[in-house]
Amino acid sequence: MGNLNIITLILEYLIFPGFLFSSALGFLLLGFRRKIRARIQGRRGPPIIQPFYDFMKLLVKEDIEPATASKTAYRVAPILSLASVTFASALIPIGYYMPQLSFTGDIILVFYLLSMLVFATILGGSSSSNPYSAVSAARFATMLIVFELPLVFTIATIAVWSKSLMLIQIISTKRLGIEYAVLLPTAIAFLLYIMAKLYVNPFSIPVAETEILEGIYVEYTGRKLALFELAHAIEFSVLTSLFVDFFIPLPNIGLITIIVHIILCILLAILITFIEAIFARIRIDQFVKFFGIYVNLLSILGLVVTLLLLGW
Amino acid sequence: MSRIASYLLKRSIWVYHLNTGSCNGCDIETVAVFTPRFDVERFGIRLVGTPRHADVILVTGPVTAQTIDKLKRIYEQAPEPKLVIAVGTCACTCGMFKGSYSIVGPVNKVIPVDYYIMGCPPRAHTILKGIIEALSLFKKKVMKGGKS
Numbered sequence: 001m002g003n004l005n006i007i008t009l010i011l012e013y014l015i016f017p018g019f020l021f022s023s024a025l026g027f028l029l030l031g032f033r034r035k036i037r038a039r040i041q042g043r044r045g046p047p048i049i050q051p052f053y054d055f056m057k058l059l060v061k062e063d064i065e066p067a068t069a070s071k072t073a074y075r076v077a078p079i080l081s082l083a084s085v086t087f088a089s090a091l092i093p094i095g096y097y098m099p100q101l102s103f104t105g106d107i108i109l110v111f112y113l114l115s116m117l118v119f120a121t122i123l124g125g126s127s128s129s130n131p132y133s134a135v136s137a138a139r140f141a142t143m144l145i146v147f148e149l150p151l152v153f154t155i156a157t158i159a160v161w162s163k164s165l166m167l168i169q170i171i172s173t174k175r176l177g178i179e180y181a182v183l184l185p186t187a188i189a190f191l192l193y194i195m196a197k198l199y200v201n202p203f204s205i206p207v208a209e210t211e212i213l214e215g216i217y218v219e220y221t222g223r224k225l226a227l228f229e230l231a232h233a234i235e236f237s238v239l240t241s242l243f244v245d246f247f248i249p250l251p252n253i254g255l256i257t258i259i260v261h262i263i264l265c266i267l268l269a270i271l272i273t274f275i276e277a278i279f280a281r282i283r284i285d286q287f288v289k290f291f292g293i294y295v296n297l298l299s300i301l302g303l304v305v306t307l308l309l310l311g312w
Numbered sequence: 313m314s315r316i317a318s319y320l321l322k323r324s325i326w327v328y329h330l331n332t333g334s335c336n337g338c339d340i341e342t343v344a345v346f347t348p349r350f351d352v353e354r355f356g357i358r359l360v361g362t363p364r365h366a367d368v369i370l371v372t373g374p375v376t377a378q379t380i381d382k383l384k385r386i387y388e389q390a391p392e393p394k395l396v397i398a399v400g401t402c403a404c405t406c407g408m409f410k411g412s413y414s415i416v417g418p419v420n421k422v423i424p425v426d427y428y429i430m431g432c433p434p435r436a437h438t439i440l441k442g443i444i445e446a447l448s449l450f451k452k453k454v455m456k457g458g459k460s
Contacts, residue, residue, distance in 0.1 A: 034353070043351040050324070050356055057324040057367070060317040060454075062391035064364065132362075213361030221364045221391045 009100050017099050018090035019234075022241075025262060026233030027052045029240065029269040033200075036270055040277040055229050063222035068129040077124030078220070078227035081117050085234045088113035091167070092241050095250070095258035098168045105165045107155055110242070114151070114197070117235060118144050124228070125206075125216030136215025139284050140206040146291045147196040150189040153299035157186045157306050158246050171245055172252070180249070182309055186302030187247045192295050194239045194272065196287075198232070201276035205284050240265040318451040321367060321393065324356045325447065328366035328390065332383050332419065334373025337433040338400035342370055344436040345443075355444060363389040368443060371425075374402040374409045375416045387423040393453040397446055398425045399439055401432045408432075426453075 012018055031048035038045025047053075065074060088110050091101055118140065125137035159165050161183065162173040196203040207215045217225055244250075244264045250257050282290065327346075331339055346352055346359045360366060363386045375383055387396070398419045401407035406418050419425050427446035429439055 038351070038353060041348050043348050044354045045351070046353045046356055050353075053320060053323040053356060057320040060320060061367075061393070064389070064391050214365075217365075218362045219364055225365070 005100065012099055012101070013086070013090045017092060017094050017097060019086050021094070022086075022089035022234045022237040023230060025241075025265060026235070026237035027055070029236045029265060030233055032266055032269050033273045033276075036273040037277050040274070051229070051233065055226050055233075058222055058226035058229065061222040063224060066129060066219050069219065070127040070129070073123050073127035074219075075224070077120050077127065078224045078231070080123070081120035081231040082227050082234075084113045084116040084120065085231045085238060088117075089234050089238050089241075092238055093168050093171055093245060094241060095261045096168075096171065096252045096254070097258065102166060102168050107159070107165050107167055107170070110167070111151060111155055114235075114238070115144070115148060117231065118197070120231075121206075121216055121228070124220070128216075128219035130218045132212045132218045133216055136206045136212050136218075140216065142284055143196060143203075143205060143287060143291075146288050146296075147193055149296050150193040150291075150299040153296070153303050154186050154190045154193070154246070157183065157299070157303045160303070160306050161310060167245060171250075182306050183247055183302065185298045185305070187243075189295050189299035189302065190243060190246065191272075192291070194243060195275065196291065197239060198236055198272075200272055202279040202282055203287060204281050205287055208281055236269070237265065240268045243268055314451075314454045317393075317454045321450040321454070322447045325367050325443070326358050326360045326365050327368045327370055327443065328360055328363050328386075329370045330363075330372070330383070330386060332371055332373045332379040332403070333376035333415075334400065334402060338372035338402070341433045341436050342372060342399055342439055345439050350436060350440055352440065352443075357443065363387075364391065366390045366394060368395045368397060368446070370397050370399050370439075370443075371403050371419045372399045374406045374412075375419055375422050376414050377416055378414075380416050380422055383419070383422055393450060395426045395446055395449055395453070396423055397427045397429060397442060399429045399442075400434060401430055404428045404430055 014020060028048065030051040031046075034050060035045040035048055065071065091099055091106050091110055093099060093102065122137045122140050122144070125133040125140065158170055162170040164170055164173065199205070199207050207217070217228060220228060241261070244261055248264055250260055329339070329342055344350070352358075363369065369387065369390060371383070396419070398404045402409060403419045406415060409415050416422065426449050427442060429442040431438055434442070
């Protein structure tokens with residue numbers, strides 16, 4: 001690990017755990033999400049690659065910048081969100097594949113990169129000088145205060161449980177056993193965190209289409225909106241991969257583990273879709289109460305139980 | 313390149329619905345198109361809330377003196393390539409409101425209209441069929457625009 005191979009590094013960043021793989025997986029997950037939601041509602045639903053069509057179509061559309069927007073922030077925000085989430089995707093092991101960049105403490109870097117994504121989105125929303133975007137950015141900022149805490153506690157719990165801060169070691173110390181039930185509260189808290197981060201339905205407060213018209217993205221058109229969509233797809237794949245890495249033990253059988261990992265990501269996306277389809281949107285104050293008290297308590301409980309049972 | 317662009321534009325259609333002084337009859341029918349019963353999502357059609365995301369603008373109602381500026385502004389806010397579809401007799405020809413003191417005229421007097429759906433109000437099936445038929449016009453738009 002001391003000397004990095006530059007070509008492998010670039011390939012990793014652009015192709016396998018990084019950009020190409022995770023965007024493909026992300027679009028697949030988004031497509032499954034739309035399809036399953038349609039089936040739950042008794043509709044046929046769009047083709048699985050519909051999110052990809054949407055993304056490609058946005059690339060051929062005209063790119064308009066509102067005259068009153070703060071230009072620099074408006075242009076930087078989509079690039080920043082895509083860059084941070086792509087970097088995060090290059091750090092996350094798929095199956096047992098170990099990325100070259102992984103180092104002790106990369107789990108903390110992933111946490112920072114995922115927060116960076118939210119900051120970029122808020123930056124884009126507040127710079128586009130639209131009242132709906134401003135409301136949406138304020139809501140997202142309020143959510144950010146509350147929902148990052150479960151992630152911190154999840155990382156702490158996982159670090160205590162596997163006695164490591166390195167993602168690849170966390171994966172390899174996972175083994176099925178009775179002590180695995182200790183992670184259950186943390187897993188539920190992390191699932192709720194994923195749903196809040198992806199703003200799917202009970203927590204779709206920042207992009208509420210029926211209230212504030214997709215909020216942050218109101219003024220974005222063409223290429224810039226496409227970059228946001230791409231970042232969202234990669235984020236979906238990163239978060240589900242992280243869930244599988246944290247909580248589901250898999251044996252190391254090379255390529256098969258990677259395929260099982262992808263299938264588990266799809267199953268997780270289907271679970272999220274089920275929860276999304278049966279709940280209505282909650283208000284921001286309900287969200288703060290629910291997440292700030294109950295979900296945080298759940299994740300703290302997970303940490304305390306793990307500390308007591310497994311020692312320091 | 314323009315072939316790919318027109319193919320993509322046919323696959324993913326984001327529709328913005330605009331009322332320029334309609335009696336609400338066409339709006340009820342237009343909104344009915346986007347309900348789960350007709351399931352427009354299988355064609356990739358989605359109702360969006362902002363003209364910035366629009367590929368197709370559905371205009372209902374004759375243009376009144378109050379809405380003319382807003383109609384022009386919303387048309388300019390939508391990114392190219394875009395289609396404007398006039399839904400209902402009033403949007404196409406002013407219908408029974410022709411000659412009223414508060415009516416400027418049909419939609420094509422204010423902004424260029426690509427496709428007309430007649431009816432008072434047109435049935436939801438007709439509107440859906442009209443949207444899907446109008447998509448072939450994107451090809452011409454993309455060719456003419458030269459930019460893709």
